[in-house]
Amino acid sequence: MSETAPRTARAVRATSESNIDLSVNLDGTGTSDIETTVPFFNHMLTAFAKHSLTDLTVRASGDTDIDVHHTVEDTGIVLGQAIREALGDKRGVARYGDALVPLDESLAQAVVDISGRPYLVHLGEPAGFEFHLIGGHFTGSMVRHFFEAITFAAGLTVHLELVRGRDPHHIAEAEFKAFARAFRQAKAFDAGVVGIPSTKGAL
Numbered sequence: 001m002s003e004t005a006p007r008t009a010r011a012v013r014a015t016s017e018s019n020i021d022l023s024v025n026l027d028g029t030g031t032s033d034i035e036t037t038v039p040f041f042n043h044m045l046t047a048f049a050k051h052s053l054t055d056l057t058v059r060a061s062g063d064t065d066i067d068v069h070h071t072v073e074d075t076g077i078v079l080g081q082a083i084r085e086a087l088g089d090k091r092g093v094a095r096y097g098d099a100l101v102p103l104d105e106s107l108a109q110a111v112v113d114i115s116g117r118p119y120l121v122h123l124g125e126p127a128g129f130e131f132h133l134i135g136g137h138f139t140g141s142m143v144r145h146f147f148e149a150i151t152f153a154a155g156l157t158v159h160l161e162l163v164r165g166r167d168p169h170h171i172a173e174a175e176f177k178a179f180a181r182a183f184r185q186a187k188a189f190d191a192g193v194v195g196i197p198s199t200k201g202a203l
Helices: 039-052 069-087 141-154 168-187
Strands: 008-014 018-025 032-035 055-062 096-103 106-113 119-123 157-164
Touching (some): 008 069, 018 069, 039 069, 069 141, 096 168, 119 141, 141 157, 141 168, 157 168
Parallel strands (some): 032 055
Antiparallel strands (some): 018 055, 096 106, 106 157
16 A cells, blocks of 8 residues: 555444444545434544544444444444555554553553554553443443453554543543554554565564
8 A cells, every 4th residue: 555545444233133334544634524313422532543644534333222332332343454455464553552641640551562453451540430321321331341342343453541540521531542542653644664664574
């Protein structure tokens, strides 16, 4: 893939539980147009787009009368699929990214490797966070679940740790922003990289 061509992709998923239509431009400016019917999730995806400099359009709906679980998970899967397609053969990318991001009292760190090997290490959220209802719809457990979905679908190795935090909104947002900033570094082209940044010759 040419380093001057925008890395774009569109992915669609339709099941009895959700309908997702999503497009990305990894070489964008962070603009977004997002509607998932889950307001707090819209907020998190908007933050991801802005801080990763990824243009993102999402139209998602699902059985949120039951739970937001399917809509959040399936959006993560589809976003991961689109990222993987847009990255192409990963020629010339930095591959690795690391970010430490505060949000008031919360502090989160993310390390991303565009490795082609899906693996998530997710640590540090306080006991009970997974049960907290944020914005009246989004449970704290969905943070980890979203990152599981995107990590495995995109083929990323991600270490994501909440260093400290108290407010559930701040905790979730710090984690999303840390991931976004680390991904921004990892997907960026590095002028010093020749070919694919792996001794195997493939990622």
